[in-house]
Amino acid sequence: MIFPDFTQPLPGALGTVHFVGIGGSGMSGIARLFLSAGHTVTGSDRSENHNTEALRALGATVTIGHDAANLGDADALVFTGALWPDNPEYLLAVERGIPLLHRSQALAWLISGQRLIAVAGAHGKTTSTGMIVTALLELGEDPSFVNGGVIQSIGTSAARGTGDLFVVEADESDKSFLLYDTSVALVTNVDADHLDHYGSHEAFDEAFVEFSGKASELVVVSSDDAGAVRVTASLRERADGSPRILTFGTDDAADVRIHSVVADGPVSFVVSWQGADYAARLRVPGVHNALNAAGAFAVLVGLGFDPERVLAGIERFGGTERRFELHGVVRGVSVYDDYAHHPTEVAAALSAARSVVGEGRLIAIHQPHLYSRTQLMAGDFARVYEELADQTIVLDVFGAREDPIEGVTGALVSDRFADQTHVDYLPDWQAAADRAAEIAREGDIIMTLSCGDVYRIVPQVLASLGATVATTGD
Numbered sequence: 001m002i003f004p005d006f007t008q009p010l011p012g013a014l015g016t017v018h019f020v021g022i023g024g025s026g027m028s029g030i031a032r033l034f035l036s037a038g039h040t041v042t043g044s045d046r047s048e049n050h051n052t053e054a055l056r057a058l059g060a061t062v063t064i065g066h067d068a069a070n071l072g073d074a075d076a077l078v079f080t081g082a083l084w085p086d087n088p089e090y091l092l093a094v095e096r097g098i099p100l101l102h103r104s105q106a107l108a109w110l111i112s113g114q115r116l117i118a119v120a121g122a123h124g125k126t127t128s129t130g131m132i133v134t135a136l137l138e139l140g141e142d143p144s145f146v147n148g149g150v151i152q153s154i155g156t157s158a159a160r161g162t163g164d165l166f167v168v169e170a171d172e173s174d175k176s177f178l179l180y181d182t183s184v185a186l187v188t189n190v191d192a193d194h195l196d197h198y199g200s201h202e203a204f205d206e207a208f209v210e211f212s213g214k215a216s217e218l219v220v221v222s223s224d225d226a227g228a229v230r231v232t233a234s235l236r237e238r239a240d241g242s243p244r245i246l247t248f249g250t251d252d253a254a255d256v257r258i259h260s261v262v263a264d265g266p267v268s269f270v271v272s273w274q275g276a277d278y279a280a281r282l283r284v285p286g287v288h289n290a291l292n293a294a295g296a297f298a299v300l301v302g303l304g305f306d307p308e309r310v311l312a313g314i315e316r317f318g319g320t321e322r323r324f325e326l327h328g329v330v331r332g333v334s335v336y337d338d339y340a341h342h343p344t345e346v347a348a349a350l351s352a353a354r355s356v357v358g359e360g361r362l363i364a365i366h367q368p369h370l371y372s373r374t375q376l377m378a379g380d381f382a383r384v385y386e387e388l389a390d391q392t393i394v395l396d397v398f399g400a401r402e403d404p405i406e407g408v409t410g411a412l413v414s415d416r417f418a419d420q421t422h423v424d425y426l427p428d429w430q431a432a433a434d435r436a437a438e439i440a441r442e443g444d445i446i447m448t449l450s451c452g453d454v455y456r457i458v459p460q461v462l463a464s465l466g467a468t469v470a471t472t473g474d
């Protein structure tokens with residue numbers, strides 16, 4: 001992976017911008033914004049997806065495969081930390097001496113001069129960002145935004161608006177969220193992750209303190225998450241008392257408190273704010289989404305918007321791609337995909353699924369993401385899956401930006417199950433799809449979970465379910 005230089009000044013002007021890995025969820029959104037700002041955009045990726053197709057339709061030149069010739073006459077190159085330093089396009093850009101911008105630096109360049117709402121946290125960022133954007137649009141605002149997933153009701157992950165607000169999902173994984181000139185910071189939680197980069201829980205906490213402390217108008221922070229509570233305490237110790245803080249959660253002392261939560265299907269709850277109660281019912285399931293909604297609500301009422309209109313806007317949010325996303329139903333078995341890749345996220349996703357499956361069972365297909373995370377958290381993953389899923393199928397590790405670590409495979413997770421009858425380690429995807437179809441019966445949910453490429457197994461699962469129908473005559 002490449003470690004970006006966040007100290008370099010941003011260029012004053014940019015013409016043609018080339019994106020390496022343009023098909024990624026974050027990169028494609030930023031590329032969209034450069035296109036809408038009138039820039040010539042080129043890019044490359046290792047495979048086609050719906051993002052590359054959409055960007056071509058918007059006027060970008062996208063090449064599949066990485067080659068130095070793809071750089072063309074670009075004036076700047078945008079990359080992510082997952083890029084390997086031997087990438088030929090990157091090497092040619094270094095040789096030419098053109099600006100090399102991490103995606104967060106490119107986004108900071110676009111945001112300049114606008115009021116930024118930055119959403120950070122180990123979990124819940126994409127959904128919370130989507131809720132804020134959806135509500136702002138319902139409130140008659142026209143924000144610019146970049147989210148980590150497509151907001152289903154809008155049909156895009158990024159757009160350039162005419163208003164002064166800019167909403168972004170801020171990435172904590174490599175400290176790039178510290179780059180932004182933030183007006184409003186939302187911290188959904190501070191559940192330690194990316195310790196391969198930070199080195200310790202304390203360093204992870206401190207990064208969130210720094211991120212929150214830079215907010216010029218408002219910090220909204222969870223009252224329920226232990227790490228977020230530590231961040232709040234650090235902020236309140238400051239002699240100048242800045243920035244302004246609003247807390248949210250189920251805690252009795254929270255400024256925005258949720259209670260009376262009912263999670264049997266689309267979640268409903270009551271929000272208490274400044275002595276008044278407001279009832280809400282979301283279109284998405286899960287207690288964690290009630291908490292995400294509370295954070296989004298706190299941001300918007302903190303900016304002065306009417307509470308009832310804010311909640312009405314949040315209730316219009318219909319989810320984002322790869323967050324409890326239904327892909328099909330075959331012989332009464334529903335197949336979902338979810339981005340969850342940390343034990344806390346997996347627990348939230350499976351709990352949400354449990355609230356809608358009724359008498360059916362949950363069959364999870366887990367793709368471990370990152371060798372370092374798998375090595376560190378294998379036992380936590382096993383505990384969560386064994387507790388909340390009826391059967392789990394474990395694939396091999398999606399390494400992303402990391403080199404393999406000897407002895408770290410998906411078996412590290414499956415071997416930690418106390419009851420081995422509830423888990424299968426199947427590195428072969430077709431075998432995994434067939435096993436899921438074999439187990440499933442009418443009313444069950446099969447769910448793939450990972451931020452890797454596990455969503456690509458969904459068509460195989462659906463096909464295997466169909467083949468099972470043909471074979472058994474069900």
